[in-house]
Structures are given as structure tokens and as C-alpha cells.
Amino acid sequence: MRDKYISYVDKIQDFKGHTQGLKFPLEINGDKEIAWINISLREPHVAKVYFNVIRLYQKEKNIPIPTYGYNDTNFLPLEYNDTKSLLIEFIELYLKTVEEIKEIYADYLLQLFGIDIKNYWKGLEKKEIKDLVDISPFQIEIPCEYLGCEDEQFDWMDEEIKCSTVEKFGDLSGTTYYNKNRKDLKATFKRYQKAPGINRHEVTLQESWARDCMNSDSENIYQNIITSVHKVHRLWGLDFEGIKPRPINGSVLISQFSMGFGLSTDEIKTMIYGNVGEITSNRENQGIIRKLRNKGMIRKLEKDEGGKKGVYVWTEMVKLLRMSLNQYFLCPECLTRMQYDYENYCHYCSACKKVIRY
Structure with missing residues (x-):
């Protein structure tokens, strides 16, 4: 199997530790790979999938890929500023993609290993694919964007935030990591200038915090995301509603x-x-x-x-x-x-x- 798909071999970590897997692209937009799946060659063939909802949204809505970002292109033009409706659309796209991934995973199991999961329980009650494949979010990134703003307007956060270290890079994006260095906190927090007029504050939820946030229906996920953003800000000594850009020259x-x-x-x-x-x-x-x-x-x-x-x-x-x-x-x-x-x-x-x- 490995030799047959040698060009797709990649590292992966499954339940037993580090091993080899086969990594296949799932979605391309322009020349950018925006979704992929990596399936372990070792039983029970655990798979890891990556996808970027903003990039998928760009492709689905035929939004031109921006050429003016400081580091990459996963952001929307400034006129996309209806926060609530955008978040709802993102959640619906996320849930739709999750169901598509289950089908894709089942197809790869059959193609690569001859495992027909859809007929795995012969003689038992027939099950839908959504009930046969379990997907658990490992990490999600929640971008909170301040439009019409620049990095310097939030420099005050470096002094007021409660964290172990502040790590700032000197490139045009001014990426700043607010490090807590606590293993019990399954979250990270950073801010950076995504493009002119787009200052992004990024909350990343990991492992159990990501699962608790995203394993639900669309209505609950919406509220979970809002709650999680407020929770992380409080843990870092900030009030989300109180974060305002300071005027600059x-x-x-x-x-x-x-x-x-x-x-x-x-x-x-x-x-x-x-x-x-x-x-x-x-x-x-x-x-x-x-x-x-x-x-x-x-x-x-x-x-x-x-x-x-x-x-x-x-x-x-x-x-x-x-x-x-x-x-x-x-x-x-x-x-x-x-x-x-x-x-x-x-x-x-x-x-x-x-x-x-x-």
C-alpha cells in the first residue's frame, strides 16, 4: 500500500503514537490547497482532516482571492461586515463539510484498504454514514476582526493582558503571541494585522475545549463560540466588550x-x-x-x-x-x-x- 501511493506518504499521529499515513488533497482554490485528509496506514486507520472555513467560503461564494494580505489570503473584503450572518453561514458550511468528510473517509477506507464500512454490520440494523463515522474536532481557530483598524491601535493590550510572556514579531503583520504556559488551558490567544484595515485577534481552542464548542447543532455552536471567546478573554484578564482601538496619527x-x-x-x-x-x-x-x-x-x-x-x-x-x-x-x-x-x-x-x- 505504502509503495503504491509513495508520493502521498506523510507523517501522522494516531491513537498509538507517531506513524505513517497517506495525505490526499480534498479542495483546491486557485493554487492553494484549502482542505486535505491524512489517513493512518495502521489500523484502525484514524484520519486527520484540515479545512479552512474562510477559504471554503471564498470558493463557494466566488470571492476573488485577495492579493494584499500581509502573510496569507484567508480573509474577506471589508464589505463583508455583518458579523452575525457571517458566523451563521460559517457554522452551516462547517457542519456541511463535516458530513461530506464522513462520506469521503468511507470512500477512502474502501479504496485503500477494502473496508466497506457502509456494509460493515451485515445482518444488523442498517445505519447511516453519519452514525458510522465519528468526527471529533481537535483544534479550531476563531478570528475576531476589527475592521478599519491597524496594529498600533491595540498595543495597549501588551501591557494590560495577563499572561506569562508577550512574544512580538517585527514583520508587517506585527504578530503578537500572548503565552500562558499552562497545560490546563486548552486555548491560545494572539493578534496580528491580517491586511490593511483588518486587525485580527485569534482565539484557538484545542482538544476538549474544541470538542465542547463544536460538537452540537448550529444554534448551540453559535452560542458556544461567543461564550468561548468571552471565556478566553477573561482568562487573559481582558473584557471582550471593552477592547476598543485607540486613535493614532x-x-x-x-x-x-x-x-x-x-x-x-x-x-x-x-x-x-x-x-x-x-x-x-x-x-x-x-x-x-x-x-x-x-x-x-x-x-x-x-x-x-x-x-x-x-x-x-x-x-x-x-x-x-x-x-x-x-x-x-x-x-x-x-x-x-x-x-x-x-x-x-x-x-x-x-x-x-x-x-x-x-
């Missing part, structure tokens, strides 16, 4: 994006605040065109969009940066939050009337 973010994208602050300001909708390539601007293309900030205007040769427009990532940064600009004179005038491409202060043009 847009110039701080511009400096950070400048370093992260390898562009000057003037280039970032022009891109975000300037009156530039299209960029036409010429001999003099080849350097900046190449840089912006390589950073994924501009794309060619297609013919069906009225495009012409050498004409570029901003990508969705830049649009997100604009949405995110335009609301965090403090007046240098009186520190009042300035408003952005989309028609005149300037910031103006309603308090002291100062205007900053681009």
Missing part, C-alpha cells in the same frame, strides 16, 4: 507602511492621498512603475475596462490602505482628527481650519 502608519513596502513616505502619501487615479507609463517613470507593480500596488487597466497600453490603476490593496489611513490623520496644530475631502484631495481640520493638500 496617520503619519505613524505612513512611516510604517513606507518601511514595510520599501517606498518613500512621499510615494506613500501620493498613493494614499493624492489626486492620482491612473498612471501612464513613460520613459521617465519606469523605475516607480516597476516598483509599484512588484509591490502589487498597481495593475494594468484591461481592455474591457477601457484600458490602453501602458495605463495602470491602483489595486484593491491600495484602496484598502486609503480606507484605513484616511481616518487616522491628526491635525498637527491642534491634534483634532482631520477629515479627508475626496473631491479636493486634502485633509481639513474642522476645529482650527488647517488644510493639508496633496
Whole structure:
């Protein structure tokens, strides 16, 4: 069996410990494997399955895979902001996928090992596949996203949270792990910047906590997820309802994006605040065109969009940066939050009337 499927051999841990299994892809979106199954070669052929509900939702709803994430692409555009309806849809998709996995597992048992589980109890009362295969969640990740927000607005959590260590990485996502180092807590907590304007706080439930949360019907799972998120926040010394983003100066973010994208602050300001909708390539601007293309900030205007040769427009990532940064600009004179005038491409202060043009 192993030699026949040698290209699929992978490590797995079953009830008896570490062994070898066969890992098969279950779902692909674009060039990304978004679900797989790994079946132990050792009896009783325990299987582990991974799937990402957000990625499955993207594929099911034909949502384009984003190209502007800081590390990966498992997030939705900002306009998907109806929290309750989204969570309900995710739960329904999760439950549907679980039932599909049972069928897939039964098919692999028959194909690989000749085990016909559907007819395993001959002469006994006929059972449905849902009653023959038991699925137990091992780990679930619950993302709590703050839209229109940046990492620095939640730095205050590093001081107030109750944990053993705070481990922060210096990349553009600013991933921060809040480590408890307690074996009795079957949960972890971290936060990071998923993309411009999307700050994600991620609660991960493991083993018994994951099973207690997800082994139920859709209505109870919905309430279990809410309860679990509040519980983890309390254990880390936080009040979930009390977590609010602090206002910050847009110039701080511009400096950070400048370093992260390898562009000057003037280039970032022009891109975000300037009156530039299209960029036409010429001999003099080849350097900046190449840089912006390589950073994924501009794309060619297609013919069906009225495009012409050498004409570029901003990508969705830049649009997100604009949405995110335009609301965090403090007046240098009186520190009042300035408003952005989309028609005149300037910031103006309603308090002291100062205007900053681009």
C-alpha cells in the first residue's frame, strides 16, 4: 500500500503514537490547497482532516482571492461586515463539510484498504454514514476582526493582558503571541494585522475545549463560540466588550507602511492621498512603475475596462490602505482628527481650519 501511493506518504499521529499515513488533497482554490485528509496506514486507520472555513467560503461564494494580505489570503473584503450572518453561514458550511468528510473517509477506507464500512454490520440494523463515522474536532481557530483598524491601535493590550510572556514579531503583520504556559488551558490567544484595515485577534481552542464548542447543532455552536471567546478573554484578564482601538496619527502608519513596502513616505502619501487615479507609463517613470507593480500596488487597466497600453490603476490593496489611513490623520496644530475631502484631495481640520493638500 505504502509503495503504491509513495508520493502521498506523510507523517501522522494516531491513537498509538507517531506513524505513517497517506495525505490526499480534498479542495483546491486557485493554487492553494484549502482542505486535505491524512489517513493512518495502521489500523484502525484514524484520519486527520484540515479545512479552512474562510477559504471554503471564498470558493463557494466566488470571492476573488485577495492579493494584499500581509502573510496569507484567508480573509474577506471589508464589505463583508455583518458579523452575525457571517458566523451563521460559517457554522452551516462547517457542519456541511463535516458530513461530506464522513462520506469521503468511507470512500477512502474502501479504496485503500477494502473496508466497506457502509456494509460493515451485515445482518444488523442498517445505519447511516453519519452514525458510522465519528468526527471529533481537535483544534479550531476563531478570528475576531476589527475592521478599519491597524496594529498600533491595540498595543495597549501588551501591557494590560495577563499572561506569562508577550512574544512580538517585527514583520508587517506585527504578530503578537500572548503565552500562558499552562497545560490546563486548552486555548491560545494572539493578534496580528491580517491586511490593511483588518486587525485580527485569534482565539484557538484545542482538544476538549474544541470538542465542547463544536460538537452540537448550529444554534448551540453559535452560542458556544461567543461564550468561548468571552471565556478566553477573561482568562487573559481582558473584557471582550471593552477592547476598543485607540486613535493614532496617520503619519505613524505612513512611516510604517513606507518601511514595510520599501517606498518613500512621499510615494506613500501620493498613493494614499493624492489626486492620482491612473498612471501612464513613460520613459521617465519606469523605475516607480516597476516598483509599484512588484509591490502589487498597481495593475494594468484591461481592455474591457477601457484600458490602453501602458495605463495602470491602483489595486484593491491600495484602496484598502486609503480606507484605513484616511481616518487616522491628526491635525498637527491642534491634534483634532482631520477629515479627508475626496473631491479636493486634502485633509481639513474642522476645529482650527488647517488644510493639508496633496
